[in-house]
Amino acid sequence: MTDNEIIQMLEARRESGISALSEQYGAYCRQIAFRLTGRPEDAEEVVNDVWLRAWESIPPQKPISLQHYLAKLTRNLSFDRIRRQKAEKRGGNELPLVLEELENCLPAGETPESSLSVKELGSAINRFLDTQPRRNQDIFLRRYFFSETVAEIASRYHMREDNVRLTLSRTRTKLKAYLKQGGYL
């Protein structure tokens, strides 16, 4: 079944669209949710929430890439769930490490809440990534969007883990400089 067919089912308010989503993207979304939450039962609940959110948002949304629309929903809902549970210190999930690394992109010390919208900041990060070599973009997103472990990334790209860490560290430093230069920090 194609993405367009699934979207048409959702637009026609046919509940079989949810089954189609689950069949086509269930494993994919569970994998993302499991990485972030670290618990199969949390991942399962997040994925159920993703189907509900997709049902509520399509229509009016008509995603160009259904897969990545679902990936974003999964990531956001996993994040919300962990934040809600205040479970950052719980072992097994990758999120605390990812957040700790991202802290390096920010100035040291207290950082006041910014009035900058997430969308504006997201656009800036998009523009920054456009300036980076494709491989570095890919590695950055594997780590900070999909929350893959350094070991997983190293295996995928046949790199040493040290090299992955170094690449990520350099990209974070450049992102920090870019955001600072653009007045975002």
Place this chain on the structure above:
Amino acid sequence: MNTDQLFEAIGEVDAEKLRHSEQSPRRHRPLRFVGVLAAVIASLAALTLIVNASTDGAMLNVLRIWLNGESIQTNDPRVQQSTDANGNDILQIDVDSKDYELIAAKTDESKESLVIQRYLSNEDGQMLGFVMQLNQVEERDGKIILIYGGDEIDLTEKLQNSDECTVDYSVYWDNKLASHILIRVQKTANGQYYVFTEPAK
């Protein structure tokens, strides 16, 4: 700005970038797979692989388990199969050593897609995570080609008189040997190829 906002903002990245990241470093579009979530609970004495049924009831068939390089069939006496109260299929494998690497390969019911999950533990028996890989073998112009790490490896000769072969695959990075992998390719009775990878000894 704080890290939460930064994390959320990264979620706004273009779908095209995400697609590229997901498909890299493969040259070919990866197979899409339908499947289940697998979770592993490990203890010092025993390793339990829990296979959860997906919501639509489809169940993956565990095809082969590699444990520290040894191939274990699911009917091996060390493997116990059961079902828990929630209907999840459970495979329990007794492990003598606390150091292990487990690779479980599974197919969906249609046998059209293959998921290889690799579980690693540290010396205390704690899980370090798993790596999912999709690999591909193509029959093209009378040749059997393995596509791995962006390379195409001709297996025609190796598979001429056998249904199984191995390939030593070395990866160089900055002209230095970065990793050395043993790839096992197995041809099934229905003409499909399963690809297993493990660190070469």
